[in-house]
Amino acid sequence: MSGPAPRLPAFRWVAASALALPLAGCVAPRGATPPAPPAASAPLPPRIEAQLAGLPDSPPVWDTRPARPDGIRVTASTYVVRPGDSLGRIAQTTGAGIDAIAAANGITEPNRIQPGQRLRIPGGRYHPIAAGDSGIAIARAYGIAWDRIVAANGLSDPYILRAGRRLLIPEPAGTPGQNLEERAAAFRIDIDSILTGGQPAIAENQVPARPVDNARQPLPPTAAVAEPREFSGRFAWPIDGxxxxxxxxxxxxxxxxxxxxxxxxxxxxxxxxxxxxxxxxxxxxxxxxxxxxxxxxxxxxxxxxxxxxxxxxxxxxxxxxxxxxxxxxxxxxxxxxxxxxxxxxxxxxxxxxxx
Missing domain, CATH: 2.70.70.10 (Glucose Permease (Domain IIA))
Incomplete structure (x- = not known):
């Protein structure tokens, strides 16, 4: 590198050839410092290690706010809707999650349920979402691929979680005999999981934060960010090459x-x-x-x-x-x-x- 970078918030120099860094997902208590990942099987060159060691870092919310695998078990059942019921009230009564109930019953408009309607309550382990939880952190805590949790709960764009709700956690589909820590350590993320599980959970009535103008005004890592509503219409080349x-x-x-x-x-x-x-x-x-x-x-x-x-x-x-x-x-x-x-x-x- 030609010289040190200005130390702006969330401004980082990285080694472009550092491709062997692992992403491990060890379980840690909420608020505790996440454990260090295990050593990579193929060590990085000393020059790259030295560059990375001295860099300012702005870790993502799923590293700074690890989730705890403290979900509760709910038995599968059928619920008959009563006058005055809402999906939220039904979820509280049964211990299940609003999104999972809606997905299991093909409900696209949560407010349109009728007295006498029979709803299937999916059984399984439900994770209570806390403020600041991200989908990736939750998935990593249980060692379950985030896309499976998305499918089980019928989540859709903009993929913003709401504190106080519950997420249905599918049963593990990995190597037989693996315990929770082993599954979490084998957890990996990709671009799709960042796009769908990278936003931190916010309160039920809270709106995402407005974008900031520059890197000197960083948003808190636990703030969900509002997205553009409309595409400007055309792309330009990102670099000359x-x-x-x-x-x-x-x-x-x-x-x-x-x-x-x-x-x-x-x-x-x-x-x-x-x-x-x-x-x-x-x-x-x-x-x-x-x-x-x-x-x-x-x-x-x-x-x-x-x-x-x-x-x-x-x-x-x-x-x-x-x-x-x-x-x-x-x-x-x-x-x-x-x-x-x-x-x-x-x-x-x-x-x-x-x-």
């Missing part, structure tokens, strides 16, 4: 590229491809290195990976063309993705043509 790997299947079995890889000049500016709000900044997914996720409204998301400098913060509003980070030094590469409602789309079909 040559496409060296395209979207789609690779040569290896099961290999797939969810975006494009660009060879760029060392230290090149990485720019926001469209107006939006930063949803994530960090190094929590080893294979992506320094990663920035931006929401653009209408379900559009962009991802910028292998960054060596991250110069924005979660919850920051950005404009198309604004510098959000920089590539590494030397012969650097940057990975770029566009997703629509979380599904990867070929960026070359949406970016402006160029010679």
């Amino acid at each position: 040559r496409v060296v790997r395209r979207f789609g299947p690779g040569q290896g079995l099961g290999e797939k590229n969810n975006g494009i890889d660009l060879a760029v000049a060392g230290g090149s500016a990485i720019r926001a491809a469209a107006d939006g709000v930063v949803a994530y900044v960090g190094t929590g997914i080893p294979s992506y290195g320094g990663l920035i996720l931006i929401r653009h409204g209408d379900g559009w998301i962009t991802a910028y990976a292998q960054a060596a400098e991250l110069s924005v913060t979660r919850g920051q509003a950005v404009k198309r063309g604004q510098t959000i980070g920089r590539a590494g030094t030397g012969d650097a590469r940057v990975h770029f993705e566009i997703r629509n409602k979380r599904a990867p789309v070929d960026p070359l079909k949406l970016l402006p043509a160029r010679s």
